[in-house]
Structures are given as C-alpha cells and as structure tokens.
Amino acid sequence: MKESFIDWNPASKSRELLSIAESVIDRYAAQGYDLTLRQLYYQMVAGGHIPNNVRQYKNLGNLVNNARLAGLIDWKQIDDRVRVIEQNSHWSGPESILRSAIYSFYMDHWIDQEWHVELWCEKDAVSNILQPVCEKHDIIFLANRGYSSQTAMYKAYKRFRNRIRDGKSVALIYFGDHDPSGLDMVRDISDRLAMFLGPDDNRKMEVDHAALLREQIEEYNPPENPAKTTDSRYEKYITEHGDSSWELDALSPEVLEEIAESHILNYMDQSAFDAVDELIEKGKQDLEKAWEKFQQEGDDDENDQ
Numbered sequence: 001m002k003e004s005f006i007d008w009n010p011a012s013k014s015r016e017l018l019s020i021a022e023s024v025i026d027r028y029a030a031q032g033y034d035l036t037l038r039q040l041y042y043q044m045v046a047g048g049h050i051p052n053n054v055r056q057y058k059n060l061g062n063l064v065n066n067a068r069l070a071g072l073i074d075w076k077q078i079d080d081r082v083r084v085i086e087q088n089s090h091w092s093g094p095e096s097i098l099r100s101a102i103y104s105f106y107m108d109h110w111i112d113q114e115w116h117v118e119l120w121c122e123k124d125a126v127s128n129i130l131q132p133v134c135e136k137h138d139i140i141f142l143a144n145r146g147y148s149s150q151t152a153m154y155k156a157y158k159r160f161r162n163r164i165r166d167g168k169s170v171a172l173i174y175f176g177d178h179d180p181s182g183l184d185m186v187r188d189i190s191d192r193l194a195m196f197l198g199p200d201d202n203r204k205m206e207v208d209h210a211a212l213l214r215e216q217i218e219e220y221n222p223p224e225n226p227a228k229t230t231d232s233r234y235e236k237y238i239t240e241h242g243d244s245s246w247e248l249d250a251l252s253p254e255v256l257e258e259i260a261e262s263h264i265l266n267y268m269d270q271s272a273f274d275a276v277d278e279l280i281e282k283g284k285q286d287l288e289k290a291w292e293k294f295q296q297e298g299d300d301d302e303n304d305q
Contacts, residue, residue, distance in 0.1 A: 004071030010063070018067055020049050021060070025077050033253045034079040036125050037061055042250040045223040052223045079128055098294060102287045109138040109276045115171050115267040116163035118156075119210075119260060120144060122176035122185055122248065129253045130175065133260040137268065147185055148192075157196035160205060164197075170205045173263045175256070178212040179225075179245035180233035210263045211256070212248050214241070222250030 010018060024043050028035055035043070041060050045052045050060065067073040091097045110116060117139045121130055124143040134141035140159075144152065160170045174189065176182040186209050194202045212222075227237055227245040237245075248256070 001076060002071045002074050004069070006066070006069045008066050008070035008072075010066070014063055017049065017060075018063055018072065020044065020047075021064065021067075022073065025073065028253060029074070029077050031254070034077050034128060035253075036079050036128075036249070037064060038125055038249050039253070040064070040078070042223055042247070043252065046221075046250065046252075052225065095294075098291055102284055102291060105280065105283050105287055106138075107276050107280050107283070109273050111276070112272045113267075113269055114169060116160070116168045117171045117173065117264060117267045118142065118159075119173040119175070119264070120148070120189075121174070122146065122182055125249050126175070126256060129256045130260050133257055133264065137261075137264045137273075139264060144185075147181075147188060150192075153189070153192050154196065157193060160193070161197060161201060164201050164204050168204075171208055171267050172206070173208045173210050173260070175211045175248055175260070176209075177245065177247050178214070178217060178241070179227055179247070180231040180237035182212070182245075182248075183237065184233050208263055208266075211259050212246055212251065216251070216255075216259070217246050220251055220255055222246050 021040060021044060024040060024047070025035060028043075037060070038057075041050075041057050044050050044060065045056075050056045064073060064078060068075055068078065091100070117137075118141070119130060119134050119139060120142045121127070122144055124145050127141070127143050131141045142152070142156075148156075156172075160172075163170055172189070172193075174186055176185050186207060190207045193205060193207070197205055224244040224246055227234060227241075227243050231237070251259075
C-alpha cells in the first residue's frame with residue numbers, strides 16, 4: 001500500500017535511480033518477494049546501476065525512505081526482518097477457533113522419512129526467502145544472526161539426538177556468507193555438534209554447506225566486498241580465497257530459493273511426503289464434518305428456545 005506523508009520532489013538523477021529501484025522492487029513483488037533494503041541494494045549493484053560502497057548504500061537508503069514517505073513506493077515491499085512485533089492470538093468466539101482448527105490442522109511430513117532435515121542460515125535478512133521454502137517442505141528453519149549461541153546449539157543437539165535414537169539420520173543444511181567468519185561458522189557448528197553428540201551419534205549427522213560456495217560465486221557473479229581485515233580469521237581466509245568476500249544477500253531470491261529447494265529434496269522421499277498430504281486432507285475433511293455437526297446442534301438449540 002502506498003501512503004503519502006510528505007511532499008518530495010527529487011532531482012532528475014535521483015528520480016532516474018528511483019525508477020530503476022521501483023522496477024527491481026516490482027519485479028520481485030510479482031514473484032512474491034518483499035526485499036530488505038540491503039537485498040535491493042545488492043540487486044542494484046549486480047545490475048550495474050550503482051557502485052558497491054557504503055556511501056551508495058546510505059544514499060539508496062535515503063532515497064527509498066523519502067520515496068516511501070512521499071507515497072512512491074509501497075510500504076509492504078521493503079521489509080524489516082529484525083523489528084517484529086509479538087502479540088497474543090485472539091478469537092471472536094468458540095466458533096472462530098474451531099473453524100481455524102480446520103485450516104491449521106497439520107501432520108509431520110517427515111515422520112516416516114529416513115532423514116530429519118533442518119535449514120539454518122547466518123543472516124535473518126534472507127529469512128523471507130528461505131523460511132517459506134522450509135514451510136513448504138515442513139522442515140525446521142533457524143536464522144542464527146551470526147555465530148549460533150550455545151543455547152541454540154544445545155537445543156539442536158537434543159533434537160538431533162532424539163531423531164537419531166528414533167533411527168533417523170540428520171542433515172543440517174547451512175547458508176552463510178563467503179567471508180572469514182561466514183566460512184568459519186560452518187566449522188564451528190560442525191565441531192560443537194560433534195562435541196555434544198559424541199562419536200557414535202555424530203556419524204549419523206551431516207552438515208550440508210549449501211551456500212555461499214566458491215562455485216556459486218563463479219556461476220552467479222554476485223557483487224564482492226573487501227574481506228574485513230579486522231576479522232581474526234582474515235589471514236587464513238585470504239591465503240585460501242584472496243582478499244574479496246561475498247554476502248549471501250547478494251544472490252537473487254530466485255537463486256537462494258532454488259538452492260534451498262534442491263538441497264532439501266536430496267533428503268526427501270517424495271512418495272512418503274505425498275502420503276502425509278493425503279492424511280492431512282482426510283483429517284481436514286473429518287474436522288469439516290465435525291464443524292458442520294457443531295453448527296447443526298447450535299441451530300437446533302436455538303430452535304428449542
């Protein structure tokens with residue numbers, strides 16, 4: 001929705017850049033994606049519309065901010081994934097929660113699968129892309145926002161251990177930046193899970209580093225940044241990869257979604273997954289019948305009064 005709160009008349013150069021930004025936003029909105037400011041920035045850089053530097057990022061932020069306030073950009077199409085409100089669910093009455101139960105009824109698609117699969121990512125900024133893929137395929141999604149906390153790792157260990165004791169193998173699909181710390185996070189997660197699980201259970205656990213990989217950088221050519229010289233892992237990184245780094249956000253949403261989907265499907269038995277879909281549909285039909293019976297009894301009670 002576009003709403004105007006200020007009068008704003010940008011200079012011709014700013015208006016030209018805004019027109020390009022709007023076309024990028026509209027293109028992704030047509031595919032169902034709302035972009036963060038940083039994702040929009042990287043798509044503008046990748047398209048050769050602006051240089052890749054801090055000043056241009058700030059300028060774009062100011063441009064988008066003014067355009068939204070002036071009613072030129074839809075407020076819903078630039079997302080903030082960090083500042084999310086929390087509130088209780090509310091119902092208009094018993095009938096509304098019963099009706100909602102029909103739509104929310106769900107079953108575990110992976111209960112008869114060989115694998116327990118989760119997808120973790122380093123950055124919350126790409127949650128809007130990766131989380132829907134995980135929801136579609138009914139797996140756990142976690143945005144670590146950097147190195148995973150010890151609490152999150154311990155809780156993951158408990159989940160993984162329980163699934164292993166159920167006779168499953170565990171796959172953790174991981175998405176992170178290609179920079180000194182981003183690559184080290186893969187090692188850190190692997191090492192800490194190995195410590196928690198112990199050698200026997202750890203043999204049934206694998207960390208599947210899905211992105212960002214060197215071959216993906218070569219294939220998709222995302223904008224590069226200088227590797228941070230202040231990172232304690234800088235020297236080791238430049239020995240192996242040079243002094244450039246790449247952020248996960250720089251890949252287009254379509255590419256990130258495609259990578260996530262392909263890795264999840266590698267562990268999925270599609271026929272077993274589809275069989276659960278059939279059970280869910282049957283369950284919803286049973287709930288629908290119960291709802292109709294509830295309504296009929298309510299109508300009968302009103303007629304008796």
